Amino acid sequence: MALAEVGRAAGVSRQAVAFQSGQHAGLLADLDAGTRARALHLLHDDLVAHHVPHRGVYYRSAAWIVRARNGLS
Numbered sequence: 001m002a003l004a005e006v007g008r009a010a011g012v013s014r015q016a017v018a019f020q021s022g023q024h025a026g027l028l029a030d031l032d033a034g035t036r037a038r039a040l041h042l043l044h045d046d047l048v049a050h051h052v053p054h055r056g057v058y059y060r061s062a063a064w065i066v067r068a069r070n071g072l073s
Contacts, residue, residue, distance in 0.1 A: 012047040012057065020047065 020043055021028060028036050050057050 012044065012051050016047055016057065017044045 017040060021040055028039060031039065047057050050059055052058050
């Protein structure tokens with residue numbers, strides 16, 4: 001299935017795929033056409049897998065907030 005045919009599967013639009021792939025255009029730039037198409041399809045499938053109806057795409061995440069001092073201040 002071509003990216004143009006993806007449409008709105010499970011609420012994830014072509015625009016969402018285009019937005020995300022645009023954020024990482026440098027990673028896609030040197031790929032041959034077949035590999036790039038496969039990467040975009042995998043991106044779409046991952047966005048669909050993390051789509052929450054009526055809310056959008058959500059990925060679980062965590063972060064550490066660290067505060068350090070060097071003892072000189």
